Amino acid sequence: MDELDRKILEHIQHFGRSSYAEIGGAIGLSVSAVNERLKKLEKQGVIAGWTARVDPLAAGNGVLAFVYVLIERPEHEAAFQALVRSESAIQECHHVASDWSYLLKVRAPNLLALEELVARKIKALPGIPRSQTVIVMSTAKETATVPVHLSPA
Incomplete structure (x- = not known):
């Protein structure tokens, strides 16, 4: 994992719905480079899955x-x-x-x-x-x- 991978991981943890173009624009990579790196990070198990954060109170868990x-x-x-x-x-x-x-x-x-x-x-x-x-x-x-x-x- 290099500095660009680190930047991608930080970005997607805060802005998980970003498109590859938005991620690339934020860290200075092309869409295809972002796609390749994300696939590599998933294959390596660094990205364990994709989820949505749900507000516990709004979901009825007070x-x-x-x-x-x-x-x-x-x-x-x-x-x-x-x-x-x-x-x-x-x-x-x-x-x-x-x-x-x-x-x-x-x-x-x-x-x-x-x-x-x-x-x-x-x-x-x-x-x-x-x-x-x-x-x-x-x-x-x-x-x-x-x-x-x-x-x-």
Whole structure:
């Protein structure tokens, strides 16, 4: 990845609906060069996919929470991970190095739905003795933009 690839990645993260001509105009490349570079970045897995950012409140998800989950033993992880993959309210799941096993980012329409997920689905799984839920009051910054650094030469 070179400086032009970095500029393309930064541009499309902020202006994802730009045409190849608009991207090329912003960074000084032809349409065909932009097309070639984007195809290369997708093939290399640098671009993992194309999506739209949806406003969570406008989509009816007024509650944002982070849920710490403790799993007693490794044999209980498969069922937990299967639940995580099946629940659309769970946006992210991270295996963490702390007193907890996992950290979840959850968006729910209301507190009742959050409680249903945590108390009746997650904590109902075998091997999950406890969890801790942190409800977000407001958000100062949230971004899906990934900083792009040049690969070492």
